Amino acid sequence: MPPSPQLVLIDDRLLIEELLVGLAKGRRIVLQTTFSWYYRACRAAVLGAGGQLSGPFEQLEREEQEQAILSLLELRGDILLPDPRATVPRMARIAKHHPRLNLLNLEAVAVAQHLRGTLWLSPEAAGGVLPAVLDQEHVAWKAVTIHAD
Helix, strand or coil: CCCCCEEEEECHHHHHHHHHCCCCCCCCEEEECCHHHHHHHHHHHHHCCCCCCCHHHHCCCHHHHHHHHHHHHCCCCCEECCCHHHHHHHHHHHHHHCCCCCHHHHHHHHHHHHHCCEEEECHHHHCCCHHHHHHHCCCEEEECCCCCC
16 A cells, blocks of 8 residues: 655745646645745735745746636645644644744644644745744754746
């Protein structure tokens, strides 16, 4: 019997990468993201600004760009979103130990703890405050290289 697929939580930039390039190709993984990261990816796609999140959409031809934005706004069913009933209480408990952590990062830590999977971070996120908190909270994570920016 083949091993169960690995559960992986991906940040907003990696969510965009999955939709545009196919981050999970050939891997036995189940992808999940947070509501905050999903919102940020959608906002970047719709509003654009040329930053790390919207930049990949701007590199596409107009028709491909529209299709990519629609794929984000109509998130594929195989990319999971968390249950707030499990996430929110964890966020509150984590905030007691990390009172300066913002909502986005609190949600990421809480969802990753609940999933007991691995959190994949884009290079930019891996350089921020989140990795130290993940280590303190014993959450598995790794930085994932992005194919094209």
